[in-house]
Amino acid sequence: MIKLEALRVFVTVAESGNIKDAADAVGRTASAVSMTLKQLEDEIGGPLFQTDRKxxxxxxxxxxLDLGREQIRSFDKSVSIMRAFAHSRIGSLSIASVPSVATNVLPPILQRFLQTRPQVQVELFDIDSAQVRRMVESGVADIGIAGESRTGGAVEFTPLFSDRFKLLCKDDHDLCRLERPVKWSDLNGATLIRNGASDRIEAADYKQLSALSLITVYNVTSLVAMVKAGLGLTILPSLTMHDAHEGVAALDLADATASRRVGLVERRDVPPSPVAAAFRAFALKEIPAIVAERLGT
Amino acid sequence: MIKLEALRVFVTVAESGNIKDAADAVGRTASAVSMTLKQLEDEIGGPLFQTDRKxxxxxxxxxxLDLGREQIRSFDKSVSIMRAFAHSRIGSLSIASVPSVATNVLPPILQRFLQTRPQVQVELFDIDSAQVRRMVESGVADIGIAGESRTGGAVEFTPLFSDRFKLLCKDDHDLCRLERPVKWSDLNGATLIRNGASDRIEAADYKQLSALSLITVYNVTSLVAMVKAGLGLTILPSLTMHDAHEGVAALDLADATASRRVGLVERRDVPPSPVAAAFRAFALKEIPAIVAERLGT
DNA sequence: TATCAATTTCAGAAGAATTGAAGTGAGCGC
DNA sequence: GCGCTCACTTCAATTCTTCTGAAATTGATA
Incomplete structure (x- = not known):
């Protein structure tokens, strides 16, 4: 069987024009090189050099020489691609994330993640938690970032951080003058605008209030606009409102249980690609810190 | 260093889906395959299979798997090309030959030579001895077939056969009634047409006759036409006149030294390509027999 | 023709791959 | 839930391959 290593030796000899230099170049003795060449000639079935001066x-x-060079080049390139992929220097990464994280957390995270991996291709989908789970489950996204839910079936949840809900209201609202965390009871009689995130709050008092609400808005920008226009108040995770909005105030809630847990969503059965695994580790290490900083903790 | 053989094992395992079958396929034990795989994973830097069930x-x-398959395919193909070339099943062969051999001898020779080498590309140049030597010397032709000459410099001559000269005249010429080989003295007073081949005859008697000749024709077809038209007689090698011509007769010459030696012309310093070497051996073995048959010896 | 450097040859040494047996662990039927 | 089975892995011994260093050979050069 002809070995690629033998071709490598042959090409080196052909290029240096003599065995001794080639032997030095490949780190063998001249006799080893001579024997390799002889064996190669036997296996190919003909002489490679005109005389024994090479x-x-x-x-x-x-x-x-032509074919061998090409084989060596192509093999080495393949191996380097394999290694680059294994070490997550190349590859593609599809992330599905809830908007709050996609907007407030992922930009610096991805920036730093890609700094050492300039060849990695990234796709980012900015969708709600349920769809994040669906995209991960179907394999469209390699990894998801979403609120916790009853971990059903094929996807697994790994918590990253907790995010307390806050009350969002016009900054001239009566509640702004409370100077203490808002209790659910403070909201009796107020007009509440529901949204996708706040529906996750389990507190019975909140559920009662929420049941009376007539408006539900899923898009955060629209939601803030509604609040600003004086249509009512709403409850949102802190991170979602991280960027201060003109004319609206974000008030702390007294109920410490009113928080969502945000974490990574991954398929349980399929091992992540190297890039996805690297991103997972990076996210677990870096996202909590970034969130803490953003929320001013 | 990653070896192509390791990729070969990996691809086999990936294709059979388990180690045992793959081990049978590559002719190793399962443990050898397992170790090869482990080593490959270490060298690449990541796991290749989801579980240890492969x-x-x-x-x-x-x-x-994709890259490895391609590498293996490409390597094997290269090796087979190298082997085919070494065994002269592929390659190109450029032959320069004097017309008499190109016309009368080479067709059946080449036909049989190529029968077992359908992929070999052949070029045949039909030119005179001096040009044959020049083409071989310059490397344009791999091998030449020409009359002998003082073997000068870079080319070497290997005799193939001898070819006696004959006298060519109109079939109603007086000489046709001699009923014995023609002597040089029989030609005194006759009009001789010189040609490229007959100029090689060394006999002093002939040289005298030839010196008196006023016409020289190099092309055989024209030469025969001249003879047929009654312009004179000429001396040509038997093989050149192998195909009988209407209205002309080829008479034996008494002078046994009036013959040319035809042989192979090759470069002395440059080793022949495998196809050329194969053709050389084939020609040395087959051409004398074909010539003997053609000349009815 | 003698000399010198490059190459080849050879036997032993070093290193790598392979084997067979024992061990591990996941999946499956009882 | 227990133990069986099958597939894979691990380990130490063995075998096979490749390498080395010394000596012999070869070819070029003076």
Whole structure:
């Protein structure tokens, strides 16, 4: 069986024109190189050099030099691609994230993640928690970032951080003058605008209030606009409102249980690609810190 | 260093879905295959299979299967090209030959030579001895077939056959009634047409006759036409006149030294390509027999 | 023709791959 | 839930391959 290593030795000899230099170049003795060449000639079935001074090739030698060079080049390139992929320097990464994280947390995270991986291709989908789970489950996204839910079936949840809900209201609202965390009871009689995130709050008092609400808005920008326009108040995770909005105030809630847990969503059965695994580790290490900083904790 | 052989084992395992079958396929034990795989994973830097049941690949495994298959395919193809070339099943062969051999001898020779080498590309140049030597010397032709000459410099001559000269005259010429080989003295007073081949005859008697000749024709067809038209007689090698011409007769010459030696012309310093070497051996073995048959010896 | 350097040859040494047996662990039927 | 089975892995011994260093050979050069 002809080995690629033998071709490598042959090409080196053909290029240096003598065995001694080639032997130095490949880190063997001249006798080892000589034997390799002899064996190669036997296996191919013809002489590669015109004389045993290795400075001129036969027609067969020329052909083998061309083909051999190409094989070596192509093999080495393949191996380097394999290694780069294994070490997550290349590959593609599809992330599905809830908007609050996509907007407030992922930009610096991705920026730093890609700094050492300039060749990695990233796709980011900005969708709600339920769809995040669906995209991960179907394999469209490699990894998801979403609120916790009863971990059903194929996807697994790993918590990243907790995010307390706050009350969002016009900054001239009566509640702004309370100077203490808002209790659910403070909201009796107020008009509440529901949204996708706040529906996750389990507190019975909140559920009662929420049941009376007539408006539900899923898009955060629209929601804030509604509040600003004086249509009512709403409850949102802190991170969602991280960027201060003109004319609206974010008030702390007294109920410490009113918080969502945000974490990574991954398929349980399918192992992540190297890039996804690297991103997972990076996210677990870096996201909590970024969130803490953003929320001013 | 990653070896192509390791990729070969990996691809086999990935394709059979388990180690035992793959081990049978590559002719190793399962433990050898397992160790090869482990080593490959270490060198690449990541796992290739999802579990230690080898029936599902990781993303890295899939990449390596694709790249590995391609590398193996390409390497094997290169090796087979090298072998085919070494065994002269492929390659190109450029032959320069004097017309008499090109016309009368080479067709059946080449036909049989190529029968077992259908992929070999052949070029045939039909030119005079001096040009044959020049083409071989310059490397344009791999091998030449020409009359002998003082073997000068870079080319070497290997005799193939001898070819006696004959006298060519109109079939109603007086000489046709001699009923014995023609002597040089029989030609006194006759009009002789010189040609490229007959100029090689060394006999002093002939040289005298030839010196008196006023016409020289190099092309055989024209030469025969001249003879047929009654312009004179000429001296040509038997093989050149092998095909009988209407209205002209080819008479034996008494002078046994009036013959040319035809042989192979090759470069002395440059080794022949495998196809050229194969043709050389074939020609040395087959051409004398064909010539003997053609000349009815 | 003698000399010198490059190459080849050879036997032993070093290193790598392979084997067979024992061990591990996941999946499956009882 | 227990133990069986099958597939894979691990380990130490063995075998096979490749390498080395010394000596012999070869070819070029003076």
């Amino acid at each position: 400075n001129s090739l036969t027609a067969l030698g020329n052909l083998m | 029936n599902s690949l990781t993303a890295l495994g899939n990449l390596m």
